Amino acid sequence: MLRSRVFALAPWLIAALCTSSCRSHSDSAPTEGPASAAAAGSAAPGANDPGGKEQYFPLQSYRVGPYAAGGSGFFGGFIDYMQLVNTRDGGVNGIKLTWSECETEYVVERGVECYERLKGGLNGAPAAAMNPLSVGIAYALIDRATTDKIPLITINHGRTDSTDGRVFPYVFPLSLNPYSEISAIVNYVGQREGGLDHLKGKKIAVLYHGSPYGKETQPIVELLAKKYGFASTHIEVPHPGTEQESQWLQIKKLAPDYIILRGWGIMNPVALKTAAKIGYPVDHIIGNIWSNSEEDVIPAGAAATGYIAITTHPSGRDFPVLQDVDKYVVSQGKGNMEDAKRVGTGYYNLGINNGILNVEAVRVAQGKFGAKPLTGEQVRWGFEHIHIDDARLKELGAVGLLQPISLSCADHEGGGAVRFERWDGKKFNVISDWIKADRALLRPIIEESSTKYAAEKRITIRDCDGEAKL
Amino acid sequence: MSFFLEVLIGGLLAGVMYSMVAIGFVLIYKASGVFNFAQGAMVLFAALTFVSITERGVPFALALVITLAAMFALAIAVERAVLRPLVNAPPLSLFLATLGLAYVLEGLAQTVWGTQVHGLDLGISDAPIGAGAVSVSRFDLFAAATAASLVGGLGALFRWTRAGVALRAVADDPLAAIAVGIDLRRLWAIVWGAAGVVALVAGLLWGARVGVQFSLSLVVLKALPVLIIGGFSSIAGAIAGGLVVGASEKLAEVYVGPLVNGGIETWFPYVLALGFLLVKPAGLFGERSIERV
Structure with missing residues (x-):
């Protein structure tokens, strides 16, 4: 207990030690290292000017501690993809993506604290979804995210039975349970x-x-x-x-x-x-x-x-989307990875895939609710209507990098290959x-x-057929 | 029987690896009575510094010298910035200072060298050498020989050098040692430097086995039961404790683990250490403290 408490102070101590030399988080400054993560621990703003035309992604990242290599790769890829969408496409139908990071150190209690700190959005931009990349944090957030109506994305991990969206309406073990x-x-x-x-x-x-x-x-x-x-x-x-x-x-x-x-x-x-x-x-x-x-x-x-x-996310840089990331983001000095050699590695490409699916959910939801910043509930609808076939994969430049995937109210995994x-x-x-x-x-x-879980938690099972008719 | 022997020998050799970390604790405890919580972070710092330097094209030997210099510089910095202001402070204050130091070192190492995972090849094969039905790893034998050399070297340091004799004097009675003119601050820097050398050796061996990454700092988790069993103030005790922990946890995991769904070797050494605390509180080789009340 003592160790975990003192550990929790470490980023602040590091930040204090390197106040003058560490780069703070911004759209153009690499933030892979622990020092910058410490700076980002105060939920520094993301890429864009605040306003009413932004969609916010809160990032419960971990760039220090035993799992920093995985966290820095995944969140680096995720951020670089959002940066690509902003730079190349001008956002999603004109709605720019914005984000901020909160350091969890892969510790559950800090993950929950970060969730509470970030869930309210950033400068008026509403939170689209939570992506903690941690089984422990995800388990701790299931009830909170459901109550707050914010999608909880657990790509390739999490509870297997959360695949059943009838019982877990806001949890998405995307791609592979x-x-x-x-x-x-x-x-x-x-x-x-x-x-x-x-x-x-x-x-x-x-x-x-x-x-x-x-x-x-x-x-x-x-x-x-x-x-x-x-x-x-x-x-x-x-x-x-x-x-x-x-x-x-x-x-x-x-x-x-x-x-x-x-x-x-x-x-x-x-x-x-x-x-x-x-x-x-x-x-x-x-x-x-x-x-x-x-x-x-x-x-x-x-x-x-x-x-x-x-x-589910082969390593390599030969995919067109990775080449675009290189062209519009990395080579422009806007990449998130401090070590550019890590672009295209496994964790990074998982971050890219996660970015594609999150952004696709926003895009799909905008098709129903309009090109504007969306609430978590609306983005949830977007996730449940993601349909990425071979043609769409080609448009996204992700053939071979991402599997064809279709989600629904009842199926929150969608892939399984x-x-x-x-x-x-x-x-x-x-x-x-x-x-x-x-x-x-x-x-x-x-x-x-999932039915057993619903009975234990007294959850009313969603009527997916009925919802589809609405 | 051969399987039992293989488990036993594997456990003993694993125990040697635990001892490598435990020796660093003993050195500092002997000189200052402080349980140095930062020893694991020192292992990480040393290994990460060494491997990061070699990855920049610096030859092995030169990288070793540079890392040793860095560890001694660290020792001097710790003495100046952490220990000196806390002279005469209660042991608990010093312990908490080392706890804080651990996090500073872990953060500093990652800030300077990054969070990436590194491989470390010392050029020693981990392939098994067969001896009948029992096979032993070459690397484990090398680690055992290194530990023996380290113990011999430290024993010589304590027995035949002025600094060593002074360290023994400080360990026996700090106030009397200061009264006869021994420079406690200089000794603390020396002993922290020696602990840094031990951390480097342990870091290289553990780094070659598991890779150089943050989790290296977690190898200290096994050092605590080793110290309780062997005794906090004895280098020989650290070796004996390591052997006891290594052999017993492996035998327990293999023969008892399946009966309770496995995964018992994390806590088994602590249960064993608890037993030692009840029966032999000073450990196998530790000095019993006798206080006049």
């Missing part, structure tokens, strides 16, 4: 083995982070094991995961055919290094959506070469097309869980 992730991985392993029927008798171990996030997928793994006849084992790695000798010795004894790595942060490179140490083949370790960044493999060195992970990529020692190379989860299989389990 944890169950879809496991289903897609099992489908891929089945492909590698020559068909799902070949999984019978195989052994699959899940090495998971000792947290609610890590444990989230145990029911679906068991269900799929029963369905396809493979044996499943769950092995926990206690947080933070700097020591995994005993877990990997258990794996050595168990000798599974595949390992699903549900890691986070430092746990991932340590897993890869320890696997090499006991002689487990790296190409039989399949990393999940939070085990797929450059930050996860570079520290593992040669032990990571050949490692395969899923992605992943691509697989292999680390060659220097970069990730995509090795598969989009592989879909078995969403028809997953939906009843999701509804069972």
Whole structure:
């Protein structure tokens, strides 16, 4: 407790130490580093002049602490995309995007504090959506965001049952929920083995982070094991995961055919290094959506070469939208990343995808409510009517970077497909097309869980058909 | 049986890695009676400085020298800015000062060198060496040899140098040591510098194992039970404590963990340390404090 409290003071101390030298947050100053994050901790204004023609995105970012590498990449990509929309397009139908950051340090209580500080908007510009990129913070905000009618975006993470928008009207596990992730991985392993029927008798171990996030997928793994006849084992790695000798010795004894790595942060490179140490083949370790960044493999060195992970946001700069970001933002000195080499890395591209989906929601909502700053409730409608097909992906310059995605009142995930990529020692190379989860299989389990949640919380389940007729 | 041996040996070698961090705590505790909460941040600071310098094309040896110089400069700065104003302050004040120092160092390291994750290759393979059914990592053996060298070097420092003898005098009776003319401030700078060297060695070994990133500062979490079990004032105790913690937590995780859904090695060393506090409060090698009341 004492440590967390003192830690909370750290950004202010750092800010005090570098008052004269640190750059403050603005549309043109890189803000990747912790010092600038400290400056941004006071909710400094975003890019544009205040007025009545702006849409505000509150950013509960984290640029210091153990997960700073992920936070700075994700929020850097998100901000650069909004900057692109402002610079290249003049905003969304003339409505400029604005934002401010509040440093959470990935700590739940600070995340909640930031939410309360930012939810009211900025200089009259209303908040469109919250994007905390943290399972813990997202869990803590579900009730608040629902009460305040502000969409809570948990791209690629969060509660699986929040996919059911009838029970979680303001929560959006966009693109990929944890169950879809496991289903897609099992489908891929089945492909590698020559068909799902070949999984019978195989052994699959899940090495998971000792947290609610890590444990989230145990029911679906068991269900799929029963369905396809493979044996499943769950092995926990206690947080933070700097020591995994005993877990990997258990794996050595168990000798599974595949390992699903549900890691986070430092746990991932340590897993890869320890696997090499006991002689487990790296190409039989399949990393999940939070085990797929450059930050996860570079520290593992040669032990990571050949490692395969899923992605919804392949690394690289060849996508037209990334080239536009470079042309209109980065090369103009307006990029958010202090280290421009990180543009196009995994976390950055996830931020770009998140930006595309958030902005698309605003654009769709404007189609119904008019080209003006919108309330969270109106933007929620926009999210629920996102329909990005191949043609729209081409317009967005995101073919291959983002999957086709359609959301609805009942379906707040919308995607459920992943691509697989292999680390060659220097970069990730995509090795598969989009592989879909078995969403028809997953939906009843999701509804069972969400219905139970609704009963516990006394939530009236939305009538999506009825709403559609309005 | 071979699996048991493999777990046991793996645990002992992991324990050596914990000891590397714990030794830094012992050095400062011996000289000033302060539990230095900033030792983990010093590990991060040293490793991040070293790897950032090498990534700019500076040769390994020169980077090592520059980082050592940085750690000694840090030691002098800590003595001047933090310790000197707190001379004669209660131990709790000094402890809280090191707690604050930890956050300053973590922030400073990231402000100067950035938040990016770095790989560190010391050129030592982590591949297993087979010995029958039991295999051991070359890197772990190297770490064990490094720890032995470090303990030997520090032992020689304490036994055969003037500064070492003075440090032992300060540890035994600070007031008497000052009364006979020992310069406490200079000694504090020396011992913090030595702790900085230990932090660098620990940072390089841990950095090569897990990557150089913020989480390096979290390796201190395992140092506390090591110190309680080994004793706060004994370098040999830090080694023994590390071995006990490493071996017991691995055996517990492998043989007891599956019975309780696993993930017990985070808290198991603390339970063990609690047992030691009840039975042998000064630890295996610690000095029992006797106070006249």
